[in-house]
Amino acid sequence: MSVQYEIKQKVIEPKRLAFDYLLKRYGNRPASRYEEATVDIQQRENFHYRPTWREGVEIFDVNYSELKLTDYYSFLDPRQYYYYTYNATRAKNYEAVDKYFEFCEERGLFEKVNEDWLKVFNRYFIPLRHLEYAGWILLVGVARFGYGTSITQCAEFNACDKYGNAQLITRIAFELPEPDGDIFENAKKTWLEDKIFQPLREYVEKLLTIQDWGEVLIGQNLAIDVFVNPLVHIELDNLAVENGVTTFSFFSKYFYDMYKDNMRWTEKLFEVLLSDPNYGENNRKFIESKLNYYAGQISKAIDEFADVFKMPKKKGDFKKAKENVLNHAREVYGKLGLNIKI
Amino acid sequence: MAKKKLTLAQKYHIYTRGLDWEPTYVSKKDIYPYAEYEGIKIKDWNKWEDPFRMTVEAYWKYQAEKDRRFYAILDGFIQNQGHLTLSDARYLNSIKLFIQGVTPLEYMAHRGFAFVARHLPGPGPRTAAFFQSMDELRHTQIEVHAGSNFNKYYDGFHSMTLMHDRVWYLSVPKSYFDDAVTAGPFEYVTAISFSFEYALTNLLFVPFMSGAAYNGDTPTMTFGFSAQSDESRHMTLGLQVVKFLLEQHEDNVPIIQRWIDKWWWRGYRLTSLVGAMMDYMLPKRVMSWKESFELYIEDQILEGLFRDLERYGIRPPLHMEQSIKEKEFLSHDVYWILFSFTFAAAFHSWIPKEEEMEWLAEKYPRTFNQYYRWRYEKAKQAKTPLPGDRFYYIGLPQLCQVCQIPMGFTDPDDPNNFVQRYVEYEGEIYHFCSDGCKWIFEQEPEKYVQAWLPVHEIYKGNCFAEPPKGPDDVVPQVLKWYNIQTDNFDYFVSEDYKNWKEWHKDMATVVV
Numbered sequence: 001m002s003v004q005y006e007i008k009q010k011v012i013e014p015k016r017l018a019f020d021y022l023l024k025r026y027g028n029r030p031a032s033r034y035e036e037a038t039v040d041i042q043q044r045e046n047f048h049y050r051p052t053w054r055e056g057v058e059i060f061d062v063n064y065s066e067l068k069l070t071d072y073y074s075f076l077d078p079r080q081y082y083y084y085t086y087n088a089t090r091a092k093n094y095e096a097v098d099k100y101f102e103f104c105e106e107r108g109l110f111e112k113v114n115e116d117w118l119k120v121f122n123r124y125f126i127p128l129r130h131l132e133y134a135g136w137i138l139l140v141g142v143a144r145f146g147y148g149t150s151i152t153q154c155a156e157f158n159a160c161d162k163y164g165n166a167q168l169i170t171r172i173a174f175e176l177p178e179p180d181g182d183i184f185e186n187a188k189k190t191w192l193e194d195k196i197f198q199p200l201r202e203y204v205e206k207l208l209t210i211q212d213w214g215e216v217l218i219g220q221n222l223a224i225d226v227f228v229n230p231l232v233h234i235e236l237d238n239l240a241v242e243n244g245v246t247t248f249s250f251f252s253k254y255f256y257d258m259y260k261d262n263m264r265w266t267e268k269l270f271e272v273l274l275s276d277p278n279y280g281e282n283n284r285k286f287i288e289s290k291l292n293y294y295a296g297q298i299s300k301a302i303d304e305f306a307d308v309f310k311m312p313k314k315k316g317d318f319k320k321a322k323e324n325v326l327n328h329a330r331e332v333y334g335k336l337g338l339n340i341k342i
Numbered sequence: 343m344a345k346k347k348l349t350l351a352q353k354y355h356i357y358t359r360g361l362d363w364e365p366t367y368v369s370k371k372d373i374y375p376y377a378e379y380e381g382i383k384i385k386d387w388n389k390w391e392d393p394f395r396m397t398v399e400a401y402w403k404y405q406a407e408k409d410r411r412f413y414a415i416l417d418g419f420i421q422n423q424g425h426l427t428l429s430d431a432r433y434l435n436s437i438k439l440f441i442q443g444v445t446p447l448e449y450m451a452h453r454g455f456a457f458v459a460r461h462l463p464g465p466g467p468r469t470a471a472f473f474q475s476m477d478e479l480r481h482t483q484i485e486v487h488a489g490s491n492f493n494k495y496y497d498g499f500h501s502m503t504l505m506h507d508r509v510w511y512l513s514v515p516k517s518y519f520d521d522a523v524t525a526g527p528f529e530y531v532t533a534i535s536f537s538f539e540y541a542l543t544n545l546l547f548v549p550f551m552s553g554a555a556y557n558g559d560t561p562t563m564t565f566g567f568s569a570q571s572d573e574s575r576h577m578t579l580g581l582q583v584v585k586f587l588l589e590q591h592e593d594n595v596p597i598i599q600r601w602i603d604k605w606w607w608r609g610y611r612l613t614s615l616v617g618a619m620m621d622y623m624l625p626k627r628v629m630s631w632k633e634s635f636e637l638y639i640e641d642q643i644l645e646g647l648f649r650d651l652e653r654y655g656i657r658p659p660l661h662m663e664q665s666i667k668e669k670e671f672l673s674h675d676v677y678w679i680l681f682s683f684t685f686a687a688a689f690h691s692w693i694p695k696e697e698e699m700e701w702l703a704e705k706y707p708r709t710f711n712q713y714y715r716w717r718y719e720k721a722k723q724a725k726t727p728l729p730g731d732r733f734y735y736i737g738l739p740q741l742c743q744v745c746q747i748p749m750g751f752t753d754p755d756d757p758n759n760f761v762q763r764y765v766e767y768e769g770e771i772y773h774f775c776s777d778g779c780k781w782i783f784e785q786e787p788e789k790y791v792q793a794w795l796p797v798h799e800i801y802k803g804n805c806f807a808e809p810p811k812g813p814d815d816v817v818p819q820v821l822k823w824y825n826i827q828t829d830n831f832d833y834f835v836s837e838d839y840k841n842w843k844e845w846h847k848d849m850a851t852v853v854v
Contacts, residue, residue, distance in 0.1 A: 012423065012845060014494035015837075020501045020825065036490050037483040041449055045507050046794045048520040053376040053461075059523055060453075083480040084409040091406035094399050133361035137460060140472060144456035149449075153479065156456065160476060163469075164398035167357050171399075174353075182346075184356055192363060202367040209372040 025073070037082035039073050041149040064145040066286045067214030068279040072148030075272040077265050086157045090164070093254070097168065100250050101175070109247045110175040116312035117245050118176065124236065124308045125248070126187035127197055129169040131228070134204045135162035138220050142213045154265040155213075158221070161258055172251060196308060199301035200228075203294075214273075215290050221266040222332070223294035229259040230328045231302055235321035236309075243313045263332070270336050288339055295329060295342050354395040359388075362465035374463040380526040383591035387464035390586055393578035396473055405480065408568050412484060415564045420491045429557040430625040431496065431842035432833055435689040437562065438498035439619060440550060441489040442688060443515040445482055446506040450519040452478035454530055461527045467586070470579045471531070477572040484569075488561040496838050497829040498688045505688055508805070509824045510796035511615075511680065513746045517793060518612045522605075524789075528587065529601055535580035537605030541647065543573055544638040545613050549620045549628060556626040581647075588654040595655045604785065606659030607778035611745035617673030618680055621702060622694060630705040631673040640666065661778035667754040670709040674702075678717060679750045682735035685728050686817065688826050690833035693718045693732060713757050730832025738797045743772040744779035744790055751775045767791065 017023065018031040021040045031039075047059045062068055069075065081089070104110055113121070139159035146152040173183045180186060191197050207219045233252035241249060273283040302325070309316035326342055333340045348356075365373060418424075428434070455475035459468050486502075493499035506512045522533045551566025553559075584602075587594050617631035629637075648658045665672075681691040694702065699718070702710040724733035739748035753761045763774040767787045774780040783790045799805050800820055807822035821830070828837050 012426075012495065015496075015841075016494055016500060019490065019493055019499070021504060031490075033487060036486050040503055041482065041486070042453075043446060043450065043503065043507055043516075046513075046516075046799075048513070048517040048794050049524040049789050049792045051524045052789070053379070053524075053526055059520060083476070083483045084406070084413060087402050087406040087409060090402040094402055097399075129361055130363055136472075137468075140456050140475070141460040143475070144453055144460055152453070152456075156452075156476065156479065159472070160398060160401075163472070164402075166361050167398050170357050170361075174356075184360055188360075188363060192366070205365045205367040205373070208365070209368050 034080040065214035127191040129166045130191045132166035145213045196304040218290045219294045223298045239316040358469045359465040382528040390466035393582040433557040436619040436623045438689040442502045445485040448481040454523045501825045532601040533605040536584045539576040540580035542609045552628040603660040618677035621673040622677040671752045674714045688829040692833040730835040742775035
């Protein structure tokens with residue numbers, strides 16, 4: 001005997017379309033998962049105790065930075081990342097990386113890299129794992145001290161990307177031959193002693209002592225990232241290709257894409273900071289004064305990389321590369337309407 | 343030259359702490375300025391043993407997959423009107439408590455672990471703290487997304503963050519986590535990673551998640567299972583942190599002991615809300631608070647964990663004995679408090695049904711019939727001008743200065759009396775619900791005098807939407823400021839109950 005069940009489903013009108021605070025902000029419409037996960041999530045008021053580690057501040061406090069917004073949720077991530085979409089996107093991005101490692105292994109590409117060129121690569125590329133790691137520390141600090149979940153969540157994910165970058169460079173290094181002994185010890189020594197890295201290391205160590213999260217973002221996302229990524233992943237990669245080494249272009253593209261992805265939230269945030277109806281002008285003064293300093297410092301710091309352009313086969317033109325990097329930075333700052341002299 | 347063979351641990355070191363370096367252009371103290379003031383001494387961060395070996399790429403993959411499954415189940419539940427198949431709408435009152443009380447703590451934990459990831463000078467534990475910071479954000483967002491669907495049909499879900507910052511009973515969880523994040527990085531990890539995650543998580547999570555399973559709440563149950571693998575990482579981090587600190591320097595031992603003493607009692611008082619939920623608020627019960635306390639605390643923590651820590655010179659927490667004595671009283675006291683003040687709460691309460699009272703009497707043969715049943719018998723007869731033919735305590739309670747729960751804890755040695763303790767400090771009197779809370783105050787009075795006590799703040803006039811027009815307008819103005827709409831009063835006069843009955847009138851028709 002066959003039995004058929006027909007379930008009559010009731011249509012139930014929802015009592016509310018979204019959380020009350022989202023209805024107040026956005027009107028009577030359902031909210032997206034990004035909005036639900038982000039907007040007004042951070043605690044705001046009636047904190048019970050003051051921090052014992054720093055005087056004169058609350059647990060969450062707009063005064064952790066000189067940069068301020070009238071409404072901190074006037075900034076929203078243009079990528080709409082919340083935890084799930086962020087991790088899902090990165091897991092997918094990384095699938096290509098895994099496949100590429102398989103490919104290189106199958107074809108023995110890492111072993112085939114020219115030994116003279118490898119010395120150059122080990123000098124300028126592998127030590128960057130330390131720079132990326134410093135970026136992680138800096139950004140996780142922004143995730144703690146920034147104001148409002150929309151900002152701090154972006155910083156948290158950016159921090160995770162930085163740590164991921166540091167580990168991807170590490171993973172590449174694990175695959176490389178070691179004609180000169182331990183690749184990681186050598187890279188750390190290069191980072192600590194080689195003249196090409198010293199101004200950069202000095203810059204980042206000083207940035208690590210800065211407490212203002214807005215200044216940290218200026219020094220990291222608007223300065224280090226804007227100069228180092230095009231220098232290493234565009235200019236030096238082009239030169240590597242001209243020297244017959246194409247194995248690493250894939251990674252450079254990956255790192256550059258990661259940079260571009262993080263610039264989307266960074267640029268949006270600074271755009272919102274600069275156009276704030278009440279704080280816009282103060283924000284502009286602070287951003288321009290700090291960025292003139294940081295961009296100037298980082299621009300000088302990368303001049304030491306001229307030495308790397310003396311590649312084994314075809315020598316590169318550092319002056320031209322530097323000009324391209326500067327043009328890239330000018331474009332980023334120009335888009336934000338910032339007056340930066342570099 | 344052939345590559346060296348490395349163990350997994352060595353490889354993981356290179357992937358994590360190998361990235362660190364000693365700064366030379368600035369002093370390390372300027373990078374990590376909060377590392378010394380707590381008095382913890384670290385001789386060698388390299389002695390840190392990683393509690394788990396997670397790389398960022400592995401993290402992305404595992405977590406994305408776990409979330410993919412969670413959201414698929416949640417979407418199915420939403421699409422099929424899964425809320426209609428819950429055991430009873432009364433069940434959701436414990437989920438309201440969860441989303442108002444616990445979800446914002448998950449968020450605070452996310453930021454707190456970001457603090458540790460930024461400010462502990464050891465790269466090994468910093469890395470583990472970072473992953474936990476990510477996990478806690480996950481837990482916040484998943485819980486908000488699960489709550490979002492209930493919010494569309496039920497009261498009590500609509501304003502969890504605002505309520506967490508304002509409403510009287512939510513100052514209990516809020517003050518707990520505010521206490522932790524205002525402490526230094528070492529106390530924070532001892533408080534949250536060890537005392538909470540290691541010693542108390544089971545007591546919080548297992549009842550909630552099993553409660554969800556018993557009562558048809560698939561999203562909460564799925565989240566619980568899915569969060570377990572995160573939680574096991576958090577627990578191993580907690581144990582590792584404490585052992586590491588104890589091994590590093592003998593001067594650390596008394597400091598850690600003091601923190602364990604403090605955070606045991608702080609956490610235990612916080613979980614008393616879970617006790618009330620387990621014994622009174624789940625339509626289908628899992629186990630009693632007392633049974634759960636005996637299993638998770640007396641057997642696993644006292645007999646297991648603290649035996650293990652003896653060799654480090656650590657003894658079980660002060661006041662543990664008191665919590666054991668209280669186990670037959672605690673949940674009844676706390677539910678009675680919640681019940682009495684439900685006119686000002688964003689959840690509903692109710693008089694236990696007769697069979698529920700039978701269950702309580704069976705589970706608590708020495709206390710329920712003796713000290714608590716009569717309260718509900720009387721509550722049925724008491725008439726107040728408020729909705730729901732039953733008793734409410736119309737007035738504002740005295741709150742404990744530390745845990746902030748109204749002072750209604752029965753003295754197990756003298757069950758007809760409540761415990762009341764006080765301390766005079768700089769010319770003011772401070773009141774406490776217990777010796778444990780009084781002791782915590784005495785260790786750091788300058789911290790606890792800062793407490794934002796909801797009742798005091800009402801008296802100070804800080805909690806009104808508009809100035810009250812007279813004595814009768816005081817509570818309504820407070821409720822408005824809390825954004826409590828139709829979220830309060832007895833369940834049986836609630837919109838939740840009315841709607842639930844309406845929706846179940848003739849839900850499914852079977853055609854043969």
